Amino acid sequence: MKPALIVHGGAWDIPDEAVDDCKSGCQRALAAAWSILAKGGNALEAIEAAVMVLEDDPVFDAGYGSHLNRDGRVECDAMVMDGATLRAGAACTLQRVKNPIRLARAILENCPHMMLVAEGAERFATEQGIALCKPKELVSEVEHEAWLKCREDQHAAAHHRGHEQGTVGAVAIDQSGKLFAATSTGGTCCKLPGRVGDSPLIGCGCYADSEAGGVSCTGYGEAIMKIVLAKTAVDLLRQARICVDTPAAEPCGVFSGQLAAREAVHLLAKRTHGTGGLILLDCHGNPGFAFNTPRMAYGYVALDGSFVTAV
Ligand code: GLY
Numbered sequence: 258m259k260p261a262l263i264v265h266g267g268a269w270d271i272p273d274e275a276v277d278d279c280k281s282g283c284q285r286a287l288a289a290a291w292s293i294l295a296k297g298g299n300a301l302e303a304i305e306a307a308v309m310v311l312e313d314d315p316v317f318d319a320g321y322g323s324h325l326n327r328d329g330r331v332e333c334d335a336m337v338m339d340g341a342t343l344r345a346g347a348a349c350t351l352q353r354v355k356n357p358i359r360l361a362r363a364i365l366e367n368c369p370h371m372m373l374v375a376e377g378a379e380r381f382a383t384e385q386g387i388a389l390c391k392p393k394e395l396v397s398e399v400e401h402e403a404w405l406k407c408r409e410d411q412h413a414a415a416h417h418r419g420h421e422q423g424t425v426g427a428v429a430i431d432q433s434g435k436l437f438a439a440t441s442t443g444g445t446c447c448k449l450p451g452r453v454g455d456s457p458l459i460g461c462g463c464y465a466d467s468e469a470g471g472v473s474c475t476g477y478g479e480a481i482m483k484i485v486l487a488k489t490a491v492d493l494l495r496q497a498r499i500c501v502d503t504p505a506a507e508p509c510g511v512f513s514g515q516l517a518a519r520e521a522v523h524l525l526a527k528r529t530h531g532t533g534g535l536i537l538l539d540c541h542g543n544p545g546f547a548f549n550t551p552r553m554a555y556g557y558v559a560l561d562g563s564f565v566t567a568v
Contacts (some may be wrong), residue, residue: 261430261542262287265279266305266317266554267423268434268452268475269536276552276568278316283556283566286310287494289412290429291558300364300429304337304439308358311425312441315397317554318423320356320409322397323443326450331395332444334457335361338438340465340540347372347457350450351427353379353389358441360387361457372457393403403446416457423554424456426463426473438471438487445478455476469495470514470540475527476533476550493517493541514538514545522547 264286266279266352267475286506290307294300308319308378315322323331335357336347346365349372351357364373373381407413424442440463442456453477456462463472464487494517516536525531526549534548536555544557556566 258430258432258434259542260300260432261302261538261544261558262290262294262307262427263536263538263544263546263557264290264311264425264427264534264555265473265475265534265546266311266425268532268548268550268553270550271421271552271554271568272301275316279554280566281568282311282314282316283554284564286427287556287558287564287566290427291564292433294429296377297432299433300431300435300437301337301339303431303438304427305358305362305430307427308425308439308441309356312356312358315399316423317425317426317444320394320439320443322400322444324448325394325400326444326448326449326452329401329404330392330450331443332448332450333441334358334440334453335441336457336463337361337365337437337439338436338459338460338463338471339365340467340471343466344563345371345459345463349374349453349457349461350379352392354382355390355395358439361439361441363387371459380557386419407447424462424475426475426536428465428471428536430538430542434463436466436467436471436538438465438473440473451456453538455481455486458482460485461486464488464491466491466495467540470537472535472537474533475553477531480525480529480531481533483531484524486525486533486535489524490517490521490535490537493520494537514543518545518547522549525549
């Protein structure tokens with residue numbers, strides 16, 4: 258099977274001055290993952306590589322440079338899901354893990370459980386050979402300044418360059434047809450310590466099922482959770498498959514990847530009045546994306562192998 262890849266750097270009110278950085282971050286994430294997939298490497302390695310690039314880039318809200326919580330600390334959540342087994346690895350409220358997606362992968366592959374949080378998750382990271390960093394190593398100057406302004410005044414998007422969301426994610430299918438999806442985030446700015454958003458929750462911020470497709474979401478977690486957005490989008494893809502595989506006597510609604518993405522984000526707006534977006538690959542590798550924010554940073558590999566990035 259031909260490999261397929263899509264990544265995102267969050268759906269938010271991306272200011273003009275951040276557009277180039279967001280695009281180049283997505284471009285580098287595609288390059289890191291595609292160098293693995295194009296050689297016949299596996300989709301899990303590829304999405305881990307893509308998400309690590311995005312986590313290391315402070316223009317996105319994941320890993321280094323994440324939004325700070327009310328106490329002035331970075332607290333990250335991440336998840337990865339295997340479409341073949343429906344098994345996930347998720348880690349929440351991490352304060353000392355530079356690349357949360359690495360720990361999510363270690364949980365997926367080496368842990369009897371599917372989700373670990375806080376100190377227990379960090380202890381498991383150490384056992385897995387993932388070195389812990391100091392909490393302040395995850396704090397960027399820009400986010401620290403924004404946090405100081407929010408503390409002196411009150412929390413406002415303006416203090417964060419209008420930067421309310423910038424979760425990252427990736428979905429890939431490799432040559433052997435293995436499908437994985439991943440999402441990583443620092444969550445919302447000035448959140449209460451201990452708050453967990455949609456990103457590490459199975460079906461909310463991320464979902465993968467090899468029979469239908471894989472999804473990674475971005476946006477306001479408290480809204481996304483209400484409609485289990487990633488699973489909702491995968492269910493729409495599954496309807497398409499059922500319609501296509503089972504010739505229907507009567508016409509039925511056939512959802513392409515792009516239609517499924519749009520319909521899921523439409524439901525987010527209609528039922529929750531929330532804002533956000535998602536990327537997906539259907540099980541054949543067709544990409545889809547949609548958002549109801551002013552902008553979303555995303556990129557995918559086109560059929561001819563060229564990289565398409567947009568903000
Ligand atoms: N979508 C990221 C969050 O709300 O935490």
